[in-house]
Amino acid sequence: MLILFLVLGIVQRVFESGLRERMLVSHGHGLDMAEQLINVELLRAVQDAHLLAELNDIQSFLRAPDNAEARVALENTLATFADSYGYYDQIRLISLDGMEMVRINYEDSTAHVVPVSELQDKSGRDYVTQGEQLANEEVYISPLELNVELGQVEIPYQPVIRIVERVAADIPNTSALLVLNYKANHLLNSFRSLFREDERGMLLNTDGYWMSNHERENEWGWQTEQPSLTMEDWKSPLWSAMQSNDNGLYNEGELSFSYRRIEPAGADEQTLDGRYATDLGVVPSIQNGSWYAVVQTDFSSRMDGTFFRSWAGYLLVTLLVAACLIQAFLVTRYRATRTHFIREMKDLYDNAPIGYLTFDADGYVKRVNRALVDLVGYKKQEMVGKMRLSDLLVDPSAFDLQKLKSGGQQLKRIKQRRLTIKDKNGEAIPSVCSFTPRFNGSGALVLSRCSVQDFSEQAELEDALKEQARTDPLTGVFNRRYFWELASQEMGKKGVESSPVSVLLLDIDHFKQINDTYGHTDGDTALVSLTHICAEKLRKSDILARFGGEEFVVLLPGASKEEALQKAESIREHIANTNTRLSNDVALQMTVSIGVATMPKRDIDELDELLNLADTRLYQAKDAGRNQVCCE
Secondary structure (H helix, E strand, O other): OHHHHHHHHHHHHHHHHHHHHHHHHHHHHHHHHHHHHHHHHHHHHHHHHHHHHOOHHHHHHHHOOOOHHHHHHHHHHHHHHHHHHOOEEEEEEEEOOOEEEEEEEEEOOEEEEOOHHHOOEOOOOHHHHHHOOOOOOOEEEOOOEEOEEOOEEOOOOOEEEEEEEEEOOOOOOOOEEEEEEEEOHHHHHHHHOOOOOOEEEEEEOOOOEEEEOOOHHHEOOOOOOOOOOEHHHHOHHHHHHHHHOOEEEEEEOOEEEEEEEEOOOOOOOOOOHHHHHHHOOEOHHHOOOOEEEEEEEEHHHHHOOOHHHHHHHHHHHHHHHOHHHHHHHHHHHHHHHHHHHHHHHHHHHHOOOOEEEEEEOOOEEEEEOHHHHHHHOOOHHHHOOOOEHHHHEOOHHHOOHHHHHHOHHHOOOEEEEEEEEEOOOOOEEEEEEEEEEEEOOOOOEEEEEEEEEEOHHHHHHHHHHHHHHHEOOOOOOEOHHHHHHHHHHHHOOOOOOOOOEEEEEEEEOOHHHHHHHHOHHHHHHHHHHHHHHHHHHOOOOOEEEEEEOOEEEEEEEOOOHHHHHHHHHHHHHHHHOOEEEOOOOOEEEOOEEEEEEEEOOOOHHHHHHHHHHHHHHHHHHHHOOOOOEEOO
16 A cells, blocks of 8 residues: 555656646747747837938938928828838937927828827937937837826827937938837737746836736836836745846746846847847947846646546545555556656657757757758758757857856756758758756766757848948948948058058039939939949949948048049049930939048048048039049
């Protein structure tokens, strides 16, 4: 009889242990997907802000905000954008003193232009004061909060994240703030759908207030005058643990909580820091802290309905009456339960929505799931025991297995890393990977599970955004900001300090007259034609960029004063002798004025002075009658 009780206890402990492990795996899936969801949604919103900021209609309005035609054109463009995307309930252009200049409301699935008489003063709002700190083309991401209209929280609640970009036309004193109110209900609903029915997913802000909670009345406490609705007030030990560790598990009786700190502006250096801080222009110094994703499971409810909860009393009575029968029944039931548990664990691994592989201490693949097989194109039998993790990486040195092994018990989980996987055909697949190692009692690596999520779509967005951040959308040449970056790199190169560098500053003569006579579309055609002519005359090492409006700049590394003058004359002459075909089959003959400046030896600290000198000589060329090159 005692043996039977012992066997029953062992079986129950094994079952509960397996159930807890499966619960934690499910928690990990949910948190992985939550982190990806938040980062991708913010990437899309910031990219949309950049696309809008480059619109010619915004530039035209900023040059002449009192021009009725420019206002109508911008309002129509922004309304079309709002209708097409549907993600933003407001799109606004706000002056630096906080006054709305243009506003589009998206309500009832339709974009509405707000009349000028109803535009509001938003001075003093946090997103305006933060936006004032931005340089042109930099971006600020506001906290996730409820929208406020006329000093009151909007009813029904409208959670928003404001994407703020500082924009400017190509003339001084035209800066304004482009503000997109991202409708965060989409993000929050998607977040809630990531978790099982018996799990409670929660999203908190940096102060521990709920932005998403299974009991909705607990949300938005800081805006609904309920300051006690925080994680710290609810479960202080859990909140303390969350402040101490980026990831972790907290148990309280039958309740288990898994949590993860998420940086909504992408502060994870392995994944998003470079993308947001450099390519997207997000300013990390004025971001608003971390978010926290938490998932809660009541283990007792997981056990309800299982073999041990529903049959325990019956078994005890039966054991006393018929020990032999129960012994046979217990062995049979134990085998069935264990088989069912193993099958469920296997199904959870094999049918996970993201790729999983398990590798041993030597890096050899021991197990893969269906999603990974579909991703890389190998069969399981081609991988298991025959391939190493490094065989799946485009750059095998990108992941250091030895570092993982030497981490010992202190290393529980490696945060998400960007790795490039290659499939069976050798095609590169940008991926986000996380590693969960398992160590033995002496701290040696036994196995490690690696999750693999295809990041190709987001990587394509990044590449497109990088290209957009570098180039002028009209002409396709580099923009002013990227020119400064390339020019600074060129000026700071080692080993060529004693070689010269020259700058050409070009400006189309009487460009305003071209626009006034033929229209802005044909004016754009003239700008594109100029860049094509310049490109034909330049070397691969030369750097051509649009500096603003009709002004272009060329950096000529290694070019002496005489060589730069010769290049400038060649460009000027070619442009003057080329007819540009406009929309009405008009042949436009334009000219340019060019200022030339040369530095005999490179000094990065003198780049500003070199450009200022070229600018001075450009205006000397114009004063001399235009269609001139000036280098003295």
